[in-house]
Amino acid sequence: MAQHFHRSMNTVAKVSIFGAVFIIGFGAWLLLEINRSSNVTNVGIALPQPVQFSHQHHVAGLGIECRYCHTSVEHSAFANIPPMSTCMNCHQQIWFGAPMLEPVRVSWKSGQALEWNRVHNLGDYVYFNHGIHVQKGIGCVSCHGRVDQMQLVYKDQPHTMEWCLSCHRNPAQHIRPRDQVFNMTWKPEDIGETQATLGARLVKEYNIESPRKLTSCSTCHH
Amino acid sequence: MLRTSKRPGRWRQALWAGLTAMLLAGGAGCKQKMSYQPRYDPLERSEIFTDRTSARPAPAGTVARGFLRDNPGLFLGRKENGDYVTEFPFPITEAVMKRGQERFTIYCTMCHGFSGYGDGMIVQRGFSPPPSLHNPETREKSVGYYFSVITNGYGAMPGHAHQIPVSDRWAIVAYVRALQLSQNARLEDVPAAHRKDLDAPTAAAQATTSASGPHSGGTHR
Numbered sequence: 001m002a003q004h005f006h007r008s009m010n011t012v013a014k015v016s017i018f019g020a021v022f023i024i025g026f027g028a029w030l031l032l033e034i035n036r037s038s039n040v041t042n043v044g045i046a047l048p049q050p051v052q053f054s055h056q057h058h059v060a061g062l063g064i065e066c067r068y069c070h071t072s073v074e075h076s077a078f079a080n081i082p083p084m085s086t087c088m089n090c091h092q093q094i095w096f097g098a099p100m101l102e103p104v105r106v107s108w109k110s111g112q113a114l115e116w117n118r119v120h121n122l123g124d125y126v127y128f129n130h131g132i133h134v135q136k137g138i139g140c141v142s143c144h145g146r147v148d149q150m151q152l153v154y155k156d157q158p159h160t161m162e163w164c165l166s167c168h169r170n171p172a173q174h175i176r177p178r179d180q181v182f183n184m185t186w187k188p189e190d191i192g193e194t195q196a197t198l199g200a201r202l203v204k205e206y207n208i209e210s211p212r213k214l215t216s217c218s219t220c221h222h
Numbered sequence: 223m224l225r226t227s228k229r230p231g232r233w234r235q236a237l238w239a240g241l242t243a244m245l246l247a248g249g250a251g252c253k254q255k256m257s258y259q260p261r262y263d264p265l266e267r268s269e270i271f272t273d274r275t276s277a278r279p280a281p282a283g284t285v286a287r288g289f290l291r292d293n294p295g296l297f298l299g300r301k302e303n304g305d306y307v308t309e310f311p312f313p314i315t316e317a318v319m320k321r322g323q324e325r326f327t328i329y330c331t332m333c334h335g336f337s338g339y340g341d342g343m344i345v346q347r348g349f350s351p352p353p354s355l356h357n358p359e360t361r362e363k364s365v366g367y368y369f370s371v372i373t374n375g376y377g378a379m380p381g382h383a384h385q386i387p388v389s390d391r392w393a394i395v396a397y398v399r400a401l402q403l404s405q406n407a408r409l410e411d412v413p414a415a416h417r418k419d420l421d422a423p424t425a426a427a428q429a430t431t432s433a434s435g436p437h438s439g440g441t442h443r
Contacts, residue, residue, distance in 0.1 A: 027244070062343050065328040071385050078264040089380050090332075093349050113275035115267060123257035 041160060046152035047117040050103045059148040059184075066140060066147075066182050072131075079130040081116060084108040119153050120144075126220050136206050137175045138167075141184050148184045168214040172199030175206065297388060299366030299373070306366030312389075314396045322397030325390045329382060338401045350378040355398055356405045368395040 038044050058064050067073060069082035084107050091101055107114040122128050133143075140147065145156020157163060167174050173195060180186040188195045202208075213219065262268065268276035280286055291297035296311040312318075327336070335341040338355035345351045353360055372391045375381035386394070403411075412420065 062332070062347070064332060064343075067328050068332065068385070081265065083384065085380070085384060089382075090344050090349060092380070093378065094344065094347055112273050113267070115274065121263075124259040124261070124263070125256045 036158065036160070036162075041155065041158040042119075043155050043158050046150075046154040047119055049116055049152060050114055052100060052152065054151045055147045055153060056149055056151050074134050075131045077127075077129040077131060084114065119155055120159060122159065127222055128220065134181055135178070136171075136208055137178050137181060137202055139174075139176050139181050139183070139186065142167075142174050142176075146184055164220070165215055168219070169211050171208050171211075171214065172196070172203045175199045175202040175208070177202065178206075295366075296392075299369030301366075306364040306370065308364045308366065310365055310392060310396065312392065318393050319396055319400060321390065322393035322395070322400075325386060326394050326397045326401075329386055330394065333379070337405065338398065352377075352379060355402060361402050361406075365392075365395050365399070368398055 034040060059066070069086050070079055071082070072078065072080040084104055087101075087104050088108050091104065095101060103114055106112070143157055143159070147153060147156075175198075176186060176188070177191075177198075188198045191198075208214075209219075262276040264277065266276050267274055270276075271278070285291075293311070294300045294302060295307050299307055301307055326334075331342050332344045333340070333342040333349060333352055334355060335345075340352040340354045355361075369391055371379065372386065372394060373381055373383045382391075409417065409420075
């Protein structure tokens with residue numbers, strides 16, 4: 001009876017016993033890397049939108065404050081996108097006939113919703129509350145990046161659970177004074193402090209819960 | 223490319239079976255049904271309603287919980303007889319004034335300008351210029367009139383009721399009064415202890431001269 005395997009298979013078998021650990025390890029590492037890559041998290045990828053709305057133009061160019069449009073960000077669990085009437089406050093006169101704004105005018109007149117593609121979307125099992133983060137001194141820029149420099153909005157941070165926990169384990173590294181939350185360029189050095197000392201002080205001052213409480217499952221998945 | 227040996231068959235089959243199993247296992251992670259539970263997120267698309275949104279407007283004649291406007295002085299800036307009120311519906315403290323300054327900066331400066339002269343950025347870009355808040359006839363208007371204009375709009379200015387809550391509108395009116403006072407004051411009107419502050423740049427002035435985008439004061443609720 002002929003041999004089933006060539007002699008070289010002896011070597012392959014020996015190597016594969018040793019290599020299995022690395023192959024499985026590599027596979028696991030690859031899966032984690034894929035999950036952290038922008039293919040999954042969408043970091044840095046601007047979604048197509050019905051209107052090419054530029055935050056760079058409206059915020060950096062004109063100086064419109066975040067809350068002029070995003071009125072609920074300080075108190076509501078949900079950070080709103082503005083209704084068409086907010087757009088029309090200015091665009092009833094400015095660029096009124098512009099073809100780019102046609103979807104806005106159609107929606108405004110007809111009452112049909114303008115369907116934006118949502119950029120920041122957490123799983124339905126996360127009960128994220130936007131208002132509490134603003135009230136406790138987390139700056140817009142910490143989670144959303146330099147929106148004032150974005151033409152089309154994209155995710156600046158991965159918004160994965162790993163990422164959430166990195167701050168919930170040590171909030172002092174990101175807390176800033178409440179009156180600087182909407183300042184896109186604030187740095188602790190501006191007021192002659194370091195983030196370490198300022199953060200530790202503000203965590204006490206704003207009554208921020210302990211990392212043990214903040215990393216409890218039910219804090220976000222209740 | 224997977225194999226250079228000429229021996230086909232079981233090894234190749236096993237390889238493909240293994241790859242398929244890995245893909246299936248990976249694919250299972252991509253479809254997480256818990257992420258898309260059968261309920262609406264705020265502003266989510268709806269297939270049920272003809273305007274395609276799950277956020278429903280209030281039917282005519284209904285009042286949302288907490289939105290009963292049963293006090294015309296507070297909610298309309300008018301007395302029972304329809305005249306504008308001439309006094310604020312609540313005491314104006316320093317905290318209210320600071321709140322008003324912050325909210326004026328957010329919602330009003332785009333057209334009215336940081337000092338209220340009607341020279342804001344949107345006006346510079348072609349919007350109808352509003353009258354200066356420091357015109358003699360504008361200064362004579364009652365506080366109820368200002369509240370009503372913020373709420374309902376006037377001329378080219380749309381109402382801002384959907385952006386600014388009632389208490390903030392009153393705080394803005396208080397700050398407008400302070401602005402009007404500031405632009406028509408003499409040095410003797412400033413308490414002696416505060417005169418040195420006049421040389422220091424204000425937060426609003428720093429915001430306008432900084433190239434770093436929007437700034438604002440603190441929140442108070």
